[in-house]
Amino acid sequence: MPEGYELVLSDDSTEYISHELNNIALRSMCTFLILLIFILLVTRKIRHVLLILVMLIGNLSIAVIFYYLFRLEIHLYALAGITVSLGLMTDNIIIMSDHLRTRGNRKAFLAILAGTLVTVSSLVIIFFLKEQVKANLVDFALVIIINQAVSMMTALFVIPAMMERLGLDRQHLNWKQETGERRRETGERRRETGERKQETGERRKETGKRRRRLRYVVRFTGGYERVYFFLRRWRGIAILVFILGFGVPLYMLPDKWDGDRWYHKAYKGSFGSEWYRENLKSWVGKVTGGALRLFTEKVFEGSYFKTPEETSLYITANMPRGTTLAQANEIVSGMESYLKQFREIKSFQATISPRTASLSVYFKKEYQLSGFPYQLKGEVISKAIDLGGADWSVYGFGDGFSNRIYEGTGSYSVRMLGYDFDRLTSLGERLKDSLEQNLRIKQVYLLSENSYFKPDNVEFAAHADKERTLMGGISPVGLYSSLQDRSLDQQAIGQVVTARGLENVRLKGLNNERNDVWTLARTPLRQDSLMYKFTNVSRVEKELTSPVISKINQQYQLFLKFDYIGSDQFARKYIKEKVENFQPVVPIGYSVSSDRGGRYYWSQQEKKQYWLLGLIVVMIFFICAVLFESLRQPFAVILTIPVGYIGIFLTFYLFGLNFDQGGFAALVMLTGITVNAAIYILNDFNNLKKEHAGRRISPARLYFKAFNYKIIPILLTVVSTVLGFVPFLIGEKQAFWFALAAGTIGGLVFSLVGVVFYLPVFLGINERIKE
Numbered sequence: 001m002p003e004g005y006e007l008v009l010s011d012d013s014t015e016y017i018s019h020e021l022n023n024i025a026l027r028s029m030c031t032f033l034i035l036l037i038f039i040l041l042v043t044r045k046i047r048h049v050l051l052i053l054v055m056l057i058g059n060l061s062i063a064v065i066f067y068y069l070f071r072l073e074i075h076l077y078a079l080a081g082i083t084v085s086l087g088l089m090t091d092n093i094i095i096m097s098d099h100l101r102t103r104g105n106r107k108a109f110l111a112i113l114a115g116t117l118v119t120v121s122s123l124v125i126i127f128f129l130k131e132q133v134k135a136n137l138v139d140f141a142l143v144i145i146i147n148q149a150v151s152m153m154t155a156l157f158v159i160p161a162m163m164e165r166l167g168l169d170r171q172h173l174n175w176k177q178e179t180g181e182r183r184r185e186t187g188e189r190r191r192e193t194g195e196r197k198q199e200t201g202e203r204r205k206e207t208g209k210r211r212r213r214l215r216y217v218v219r220f221t222g223g224y225e226r227v228y229f230f231l232r233r234w235r236g237i238a239i240l241v242f243i244l245g246f247g248v249p250l251y252m253l254p255d256k257w258d259g260d261r262w263y264h265k266a267y268k269g270s271f272g273s274e275w276y277r278e279n280l281k282s283w284v285g286k287v288t289g290g291a292l293r294l295f296t297e298k299v300f301e302g303s304y305f306k307t308p309e310e311t312s313l314y315i316t317a318n319m320p321r322g323t324t325l326a327q328a329n330e331i332v333s334g335m336e337s338y339l340k341q342f343r344e345i346k347s348f349q350a351t352i353s354p355r356t357a358s359l360s361v362y363f364k365k366e367y368q369l370s371g372f373p374y375q376l377k378g379e380v381i382s383k384a385i386d387l388g389g390a391d392w393s394v395y396g397f398g399d400g401f402s403n404r405i406y407e408g409t410g411s412y413s414v415r416m417l418g419y420d421f422d423r424l425t426s427l428g429e430r431l432k433d434s435l436e437q438n439l440r441i442k443q444v445y446l447l448s449e450n451s452y453f454k455p456d457n458v459e460f461a462a463h464a465d466k467e468r469t470l471m472g473g474i475s476p477v478g479l480y481s482s483l484q485d486r487s488l489d490q491q492a493i494g495q496v497v498t499a500r501g502l503e504n505v506r507l508k509g510l511n512n513e514r515n516d517v518w519t520l521a522r523t524p525l526r527q528d529s530l531m532y533k534f535t536n537v538s539r540v541e542k543e544l545t546s547p548v549i550s551k552i553n554q555q556y557q558l559f560l561k562f563d564y565i566g567s568d569q570f571a572r573k574y575i576k577e578k579v580e581n582f583q584p585v586v587p588i589g590y591s592v593s594s595d596r597g598g599r600y601y602w603s604q605q606e607k608k609q610y611w612l613l614g615l616i617v618v619m620i621f622f623i624c625a626v627l628f629e630s631l632r633q634p635f636a637v638i639l640t641i642p643v644g645y646i647g648i649f650l651t652f653y654l655f656g657l658n659f660d661q662g663g664f665a666a667l668v669m670l671t672g673i674t675v676n677a678a679i680y681i682l683n684d685f686n687n688l689k690k691e692h693a694g695r696r697i698s699p700a701r702l703y704f705k706a707f708n709y710k711i712i713p714i715l716l717t718v719v720s721t722v723l724g725f726v727p728f729l730i731g732e733k734q735a736f737w738f739a740l741a742a743g744t745i746g747g748l749v750f751s752l753v754g755v756v757f758y759l760p761v762f763l764g765i766n767e768r769i770k771e
Contacts, residue, residue, distance in 0.1 A: 027727035081143035087724025091717035111683035122672030247292025251285030295649035317390035409561035418590035478527040636762035640754035647750025662736035666743025
């Protein structure tokens with residue numbers, strides 16, 4: 001390299017990827033160990049831990065084959081999906097193994113199948129999201145779907161064989177049968193070994209433990225029955241607490257609802273009345289808003305989507321039009337010289353063009369999480385104000401800074417398409433003049449881009465007065481020719497041969513450099529024998545123009561941007577009428593349409609994806625209806641979902657978390673996971689009803705029996721899923737993953753309230769026996 005030059009690695013993406021891979025590996029190992037330790041503490045049997053260990057390793061090994069067959073790209077999001085699915089796969093193992101141990105059959109498989117289909121259905125909506133969100137989450141969803149499908153199949157075919165091999169399937173016999181068998185075995189051992197008293201004492205201790213455990217179960221069931229019948233007696237109040245806890249969006253009602261129908265008048269007399277707005281609206285919103293109001297007003301509106309990235313500072317400079325590259329470089333060099341003095345900066349990189357320049361500042365690893373980046377940001381802002389010469393912006397973390405003054409073009413727009421740019425521009429000018437006749441529209445901008453900010457590109461445009469030119473005997477062609485002689489773009493009068501080839505020859509007056517608008521307006525023009533001043537027949541105006549020409553599908557496009565003084569409803573109505581009236585003059589091959597937009601369009605587009613949660617609910621309803629062969633039970637299952645949502649809303653509100661893509665993913669995951677516990681209980685409840693079809697046993701007694709069978713494995717599955725997300729909460733608050741883990745954990749913990757207390761209330765389980 002010549003002296004003064006060197007090669008520097010300015011950006012190394014592998015550092016971030018390597019760091020994230022290490023984090024994912026650590027999280028996966030922590031999740032794996034936490035789950036195994038949890039199972040060991042609960043069961044206190046190595047064989048159960050061995051069963052979980054072998055099944056998880058086997059499931060992941062089989063899943064890898066399907067990753068290959070479906071050509072999945074294993075990137076950071078896909079690896080994180082594997083970590084998340086560890087807890088979900090453990091749920092299937094726990095449910096199936098517990099059912100085999102306590103009931104001795106595989107009837108839990110239908111519930112596992114339904115739970116898997118529900119989880120898969122909730123993840124399917126990711127394919128309906130916008131491309132920029134879907135790009136990261138598709139492989140994340142596919143990994144979880146494949147892992148869940150593999151776990152479901154191994155739960156049916158492999159777990160029973162594994163439990164038989166490990167000797168875990170014999171526990172489904174009740175304690176009386178086991179005691180009888182062991183008594184016979186004890187008698188044989190008495191004759192064989194003579195150790196009758198010792199073995200009998202041990203078995204009596206075991207029998208005593210079983211009896212004590214049964215007494216605890218009976219006491220718990222009795223207490224649970226009393227709580228349920230209390231809630232059933234006050235069922236209306238319990239449901240009212242549930243509704244108010246989630247929230248009724250009365251606080252979202254608009255102040256006015258214009259219209260002439262009877263319901264418009266009813267609204268004006270109630271929620272739209274001035275007395276209600278001034279005296280009741282605030283109070284009613286707080287009382288009935290519940291967790292939904294806290295979430296939408298305190299969390300959601302102030303949240304934003306972001307992507308994981310290294311702590312960096314970004315500085316941009318926007319130069320005035322006409323700035324040369326050397327001038328731009330001189331301005332940015334002042335900022336570069338200032339940044340060189342900080343040893344905490346790892347590197348900075350500048351990109352300079354005549355109009356814009358940007359600097360990306362990267363910090364050394366030990367200073368990325370310190371207070372220095374914030375300190376430097378404040379000092380850079382002060383330096384940018386001192387430097388001047390450009391409009392500066394500083395952003396990257398925290399609140400952004402900009403001293404650039406933006407002037408808006410308007411909130412409403414009309415879109416025009418055509419194959420001839422000049423003719424399209426002429427049509428745009430006609431529509432522009434028509435729109436500006438309305439006093440509520442101050443100014444209309446004709447642009448090639450649908451920009452909300454006024455471009456700084458201007459040009460002088462000459463507008464001829466047709467009546468004056470015709471009355472003065474001046475033809476438009478003659479006027480154009482006179483102006484052409486004074487244009488910077490002179491026509492060539494011939495060509496000459498030089499050493500470099502043919503060269504055009506143009507005639508240029510000595511004073512042409514001094515031509516300006518003032519000179520043009522006062523210099524006499526000649527057409528044949530007629531002398532006239534330009535200002536007598538024309539005018540020159542400075543107009544905004546787009547710096548680019550835009551095309552879409554081989555058609556030129558123009559936008560008329562403007563503001564309308566008045567309500568949004570009347571603005572849209574006026575634009576629609578104008579466009580319809582203008583259609584008859586639009587030639588074939590051209591089109592004019594009111595562009596989608598308005599004042600609130602962007603925010604509405606961002607929130608549209610949340611209506612996809614309703615699609616999940618519909619799919620859950622049909623899956624449960626097929627499994628339960630009922631239409632009432634699926635409604636009870638679906639009503640437990642809002643209870644989990646309350647947990648998510650309160651988690652983000654109480655802990656002040658940002659609701660980014662991870663928060664939305666938590667809503668999706670929770671919608672599918674929450675209902676699994678209810679499905680397990682109701683599946684057992686329906687099976688018990690079929691088994692005791694000929695007996696006079698109350699539905700409440702059968703429900704409590706199913707609840708006793710499944711509450712322990714349900715608690716284990718919830719805890720195992722929560723523990724699977726705990727590693728994502730350790731360390732720095734990373735975008736997506738922290739919100740996903742926090743939201744899912746908060747929702748799952750709160751969903752237990754819905755499953756334990758509200759599920760039987762929604763079902764309306766009756767204590768009486770049907771005759």
